[in-house]
Amino acid sequence: MDQVAEAAGVSRATVSRVINGATSVDAKIREVVQRAIAETGYVPNVAARSLVTRRSNSVALVISEPDRPDNHSFLNRIFTDPYFGRVTAGATGALRPHDIHLVVIPTDSTDHHQVMRYLRQGHVDGVLLISSHEQDTLPRQVHELGIPAVVSARPTSPIAVSYVDVDQRLGARLAADRLLSLGRTRLATISGPLDIPSGLDRLEGFRAHLRGHDVPSIEGDFTRAGGEAAARRLLSQHPDIDGLFVASDLMAEGALRAVQDLGRRVPEDVAVVGFDDSSAALDCRPLLTTVRQPVEEMAAEMAEVLLAHIASPGRLPRSVTFHPTLVVRDSG
Amino acid sequence: MDQVAEAAGVSRATVSRVINGATSVDAKIREVVQRAIAETGYVPNVAARSLVTRRSNSVALVISEPDRPDNHSFLNRIFTDPYFGRVTAGATGALRPHDIHLVVIPTDSTDHHQVMRYLRQGHVDGVLLISSHEQDTLPRQVHELGIPAVVSARPTSPIAVSYVDVDQRLGARLAADRLLSLGRTRLATISGPLDIPSGLDRLEGFRAHLRGHDVPSIEGDFTRAGGEAAARRLLSQHPDIDGLFVASDLMAEGALRAVQDLGRRVPEDVAVVGFDDSSAALDCRPLLTTVRQPVEEMAAEMAEVLLAHIASPGRLPRSVTFHPTLVVRDSG
DNA sequence: CTGAAAGCGCTTACAG
DNA sequence: CTGAAAGCGCTTACAG
Secondary structure, three states: OHHHHHHHOOOHHHHHHHHOOOOOOOHHHHHHHHHHHHHHOOOOOHHHHHHHHOOOOEEEEEEEOOOOOOOOOHHHHHOOOHHHHHHHHHHHHHHHHHOOEEEEEEEOHHHHHHHHHHHHOOOOOEEEEEEOOOOOOHHHHHHHHOOOEEEOOOOOOOOOOEEEEEOHHHHHHHHHHHHHHOOOOOEEEEEOOOOOHHHHHHHHHHHHHOEOEOOOEEEOOOOHHHHHHHHHHHHHHOOOOOEEEEOOHHHHHHHHHHHHHOOOOOOOOOEEEEEEOOOHHHHOOOOOEEEEOOHHHHHHHHHHHHHHHHHOOOOOOOEEEEOOEEEOOOOO | OHHHHHHHOOOHHHHHHHHOOOOOOOHHHHHHHHHHHHHHOOOOOHHHHHHHHOOOOEEEEEEEOOOOOOOOOHHHHHOOOHHHHHHHHHHHHHHHHHOOEEEEEEEOHHHHHHHHHHHHOOOOOEEEEEEOOOOOOHHHHHHHHOOOEEEOOOOOOOOOOEEEEEOHHHHHHHHHHHHHHOOOOOEEEEEOOOOOHHHHHHHHHHHHHOOOOOOOEEEOOOOHHHHHHHHHHHHHHOOOOOEEEEOOHHHHHHHHHHHHHOOOOOOOOOEEEEEEOOHHHHHOOOOOEEEEOOHHHHHHHHHHHHHHHHHOOOOOOOEEEEOOEEEOOOOO
16 A cells, blocks of 8 residues: 555555545546556455454355254255345345445354354454244344344344345235136145244245135145155145145245156146246246245345445334235146 | 453453463463453454454355356356255365354356455455366466465366366266166266366266267256256157266256156166266155265365465465265166 | 564544 | 544564
8 A cells, every 4th residue: 555655646545545435536646546556456455444444345144044854954955945046146236336245154053153253253244144944043143243134034033123025925825816716626735844934924824815725735845855745745645636835946846746746737637836936946847837036136125224234223123025926837 | 352451450462362372371361361251252353353464264165157148147056056065065164173264155257356356355365266167267367366276176277276176087987887887788978068177077088988889978067957958859869878877966867857757767778877976866766876076075175275275375286186986876 | 471562554533 | 635643453573
């Protein structure tokens, strides 16, 4: 920085102002300084800057997955589910114009400690927390830490934190309406894990809208293999099902395979509606009719809200709810 | 820190020594200081520390994917392929004992610039670069930046950088041997993208070992859907194939579906061998026989080598090659 | 083994 | 609009 200042014939203060885009710098001087920066190849030291500004200009995207007793680690689940790619894309896109870096931190409860330490040390200015399972203690821990944060879904216990969510029950209702409008009368559903609010909400929303019908359901786990197994069981217990709502596209992909393996045509014998509208919907055969959750937009909104909290620490928490829409394709 | 020093009745220098585990501190004093730290809830400021140590105690895991002209973004590919979860798990595991954080940075060429800026600013002490495609300019850019780095595969152009790889050709040979030992004579292969060295190596290795046989092949793209489409084409062009080597488990999963859709039994009519031994191998029906690539161990080794480079900047680059093994299951 | 002091590389009131 | 100077919170020779 001294070199730049000398080369440009100004003080370090002025160099600093140019770098940080202060408007109060004379246009000619600004130019001279910028040339000097280019010539010297000067790059500001982020540690020094952070030390005085108390800003790191990066935020964490903490992806918190439940502990599951299977072989597949949480990392396998994360790097296998298109949902997280969409979240990352949405958050990155919203943050980039502000020149804020996104630090992706996958975790399950085995290293909550590690994650909290990272946050406490001030590596990031705030956290986008993707957490869905009921027992997850991370939202509360993060909240108690006092660092600006936005959560990806309504917290299960009431904590005063901002969150962004989709209207889960409305989504389930759209699925039910679609199946009914197709004339289906023997409906069933493969739900998400019931310890995840979105899992429970979609199930309840579906049932609530179908009051009067008997709606068999099986709990899935939001994985492809889980959806396949669930569909197999469901169909063996209720062979006459003609309409199926599967609470995630990934599970629907597996379910579709099972349904067809068991000799049913889709949608002729069984109409299937998924949830998410992720890339998995397009991997399905037939292409999946599904309830679209605007995940990228939701993640971008999370980022915007977080930025607002970082800018004005006193800000009250707020929640934003997005509306799902039905995307009709071939499966139902 | 001043608070802690005061509470413990020592200087800040001593507090610093205790925190950094200097051995030269009196045991009693160390205890007093630690208690004071606990009581005050003191957390060191990482920016201040980095400013003087010139270390961030974190390294980047840059996942560089090729630009592809399809709908699915690189983020979708990354968060859909179990390979990256394995890499992350391996690297995290190796870094944790050293108290080094891993910053995951997914990228394609559209934001190389952004990534390079991040690295240049000194946010991390080194970079683990997952890059496989031939045209990727990132390995060279990173190398020219001069930051300690380890690449996940032999670079296509010769740059003096450390890398960790698996013996691709040997892996392909194991697959060929397995199919031959099963008495299969009409072999074919679905390769990875041929602009990716591992894709080309596996194809060439397979062919080289089968010199004399005519070995039809189709280029895939390391995705499930791509494997399915490739298998369909392959079988329509060569209906008598009885042994198939698919260059990744994810593609094999799709290929298996296609093969069976077309009325062939696996392994009776067509024996199938994959490559990776990722979780996708266990999602296959029948369970996939495959060539195991010890990805977690390889990523851990990358981390160890990187740490060595960070510790001694003058260190010469070195490459480590792992041996693949055949994992026999049901498909071939 | 411990402390006083310098210094890491920035930003930002403050004065002009 | 610009510069001199203080200060952000640590670590680490150096001296004792």
